[in-house]
Amino acid sequence: MIVLYGDHYGISDSENKSLAKAIGKNPDTWDDFDDAQMQRVPYMINIPGMNKGFISNKYAGEIDALPTEMHLLGISTKRYIQFGTDLLSKQHDQVVAFRNQDWVSPAYTSIGDTIYSNKTGKEITPSKAQQKVIDNNKNQVRTELSLSDSLNSKNLLRFYHPKGFETVDPRKYNYADSLNKEIKIEKKLGKKSKSLYSENGNKSTQSLYKTDAPEIHHKSTNSSRIKITNPDATHESSR
Structure with a gap:
């Protein structure tokens, strides 16, 4: 199985306006919404013998790559702690968190305190029903980032010993002179x-x-x- 994907900030945000015309955008009207959309990167999977390929328009983050690929390889993820969800699952979560608590979903893009409609690319004033969905998304993103911070800053993986995993000695790994x-x-x-x-x-x-x-x-x-x-x-x- 061959997986190809792009990297975020492959081009600095400072270059976006200069390159706007390359993607059919007007550099004079470029805004925060456009910057957020530039976070989209290609993600392609090629599987030998697969003749029913398709393009998925689902929203996803890098954390969704691992569970997706493990399931395609026939590996169960039930025993593992994972923040992402399988892109091909009906239960896949399409709210994608950014590190600074901004987020995108199929309907909305949230940048700071501003909400944009993905359909129009314009700022909106949410209705009560929309605000309820937006608030739920914001709370979900805060929770996900908080759990990620706890895992990293408190080194919670030292308590994580699933069957089949071998303990790694971090003293053996130093990438300063790789x-x-x-x-x-x-x-x-x-x-x-x-x-x-x-x-x-x-x-x-x-x-x-x-x-x-x-x-x-x-x-x-x-x-x-x-x-x-x-x-x-x-x-x-x-x-």
Whole structure:
């Protein structure tokens, strides 16, 4: 099974207006709603032998990827703690929380104290019935983020011992110097290395990458962008 997905903030928000025309938008009327919609990223799953593919328009977050893929692989998630829900399930939750407590759902986008209609992209003044739905969504998002914070800040996973899981010693993992570590692993493996770099004759494949993405051709003033000056010094994963 092959899964492809995009990354949030692949393009900084500061670039959005400059690239608005590339997606048929007017840069002069660009607003917070448009910024929120730019959080959408591609998510594609290819399964060998599957001949009934389809496009789903369901709303989802990255936390929904794991339960979806586990179920497609035939792995039950009943024994595991997961915040996400299976995209292909009728019980999938389509309220997607942002880290700053903003959120999107099929009907509404909430940015700060402003509510937008997804249908029109315009700010709305909710009716009593709409406000009830919106309040429920806000409470759900607060609860989800609070649980996530508790899990991370209190290290609750130290109490989590599902059957089949092996305890990981965090002292063995330090990613501060990951590139050099990967190079050492690659050299140790020698001809057994299956990294893309090794299988390409110890040369980077960067020159093979071609794209017509508009941001590549846009002259950015952001000096913090990473520039690669020696393509052959770039290593793909050694695993």
